[in-house]
Amino acid sequence: TSPEAEIDIERAVDWYVNISITVAQQFVAELKAVKTYIVKNPKKIQLRYNNIRVAFLKHFPYGIHYLLSEQTIIIVAVFNTAENPDKWKKR
Numbered sequence: 001t002s003p004e005a006e007i008d009i010e011r012a013v014d015w016y017v018n019i020s021i022t023v024a025q026q027f028v029a030e031l032k033a034v035k036t037y038i039v040k041n042p043k044k045i046q047l048r049y050n051n052i053r054v055a056f057l058k059h060f061p062y063g064i065h066y067l068l069s070e071q072t073i074i075i076v077a078v079f080n081t082a083e084n085p086d087k088w089k090k091r
Contacts, residue, residue, distance in 0.1 A: 012027065037055065053068060063078070065079065
């Protein structure tokens with residue numbers, strides 16, 4: 001996971017903590033579940049932008065943007081779907 005993606009995650013968790021600790025915990029649990037799915041099925045997620053694949057969370061408006069290089073998965077962003085997609089492309 002890139003440092004930028006880690007910051008994205010921290011910001012999202014902070015946002016949900018302000019709403020409810022329980023909601024924040026649910027967000028983290030779903031994020032982990034989607035990451036696990038990506039690790040087990042890296043090619044099942046369709047390409048969205050050049051070499052970037054996006055796996056969406058089901059109960060939260062976030063997508064995990066990642067690159068698949070050989071056998072390495074690099075998470076480049078965890079973005080709210082309401083954000084401008086051009087924002088993460090600058091990374």
